[in-house]
Amino acid sequence: MNTGIDEKEQKFDHDMRQLHATAVSSLSPQTLARLRxxxxxxxxxxxxxxxxxxxxxxxxxxxxxxxLGVQLLPGSGPATEAPPMAAASSDAGYTETLATLDESPDLYVWLASSEAAPLAME
Structure with missing residues (x-):
C-alpha cells in the first residue's frame, strides 16, 4: 500500500508517532488536566x-x-476638447530654449558634476 511515500518517510512517520505516544503516556494526570x-x-x-x-x-x-463609481460617471472622464493654445509668439522663445537644453549633452554632464548637488539642495 504505497501512496507515494517512500520507506524512509514511512519509518520516520512511524517513529515520530511512537515517540509522541510515549511522551503523552508519560505525562502526569495533573499536567493533562491543566492542559485540558x-x-x-x-x-x-x-x-x-x-x-x-x-x-x-x-x-x-x-x-x-x-x-470607482465617480470615475465611471458620465462626463467625469478626461475632456474631449483640446486645451486652447497660447499665442505662438509668446512661447516660441521658451520652446526653443527647452529644445536646445534637451539637445545639449553639456547639461547632463553638469547635472552629474559635484556643482549640481549643492545647487539642488538650496
Whole structure:
C-alpha cells in the first residue's frame, strides 16, 4: 500500500508517532488536566478586538467603490476638447530654449558634476 511515500518517510512517520505516544503516556494526570483546562478556557474566551478589522475592511471597500463609481460617471472622464493654445509668439522663445537644453549633452554632464548637488539642495 504505497501512496507515494517512500520507506524512509514511512519509518520516520512511524517513529515520530511512537515517540509522541510515549511522551503523552508519560505525562502526569495533573499536567493533562491543566492542559485540558487551559485549552477549554482559550476556546470559551470571547474574542474581543476583532470588530475594528471588519469596520476597517467595510470602510475601505466603500471608499474604493465610491472612487470607482465617480470615475465611471458620465462626463467625469478626461475632456474631449483640446486645451486652447497660447499665442505662438509668446512661447516660441521658451520652446526653443527647452529644445536646445534637451539637445545639449553639456547639461547632463553638469547635472552629474559635484556643482549640481549643492545647487539642488538650496
Amino acid at each position: 483546562a487551559a485549552r477549554h478556557a482559550a476556546q470559551a474566551a470571547p474574542r474581543r478586538g476583532h470588530a475594528w478589522r471588519w469596520v476597517t475592511a467595510t470602510a475601505l471597500s466603500a471608499v474604493l467603490a465610491v472612487g
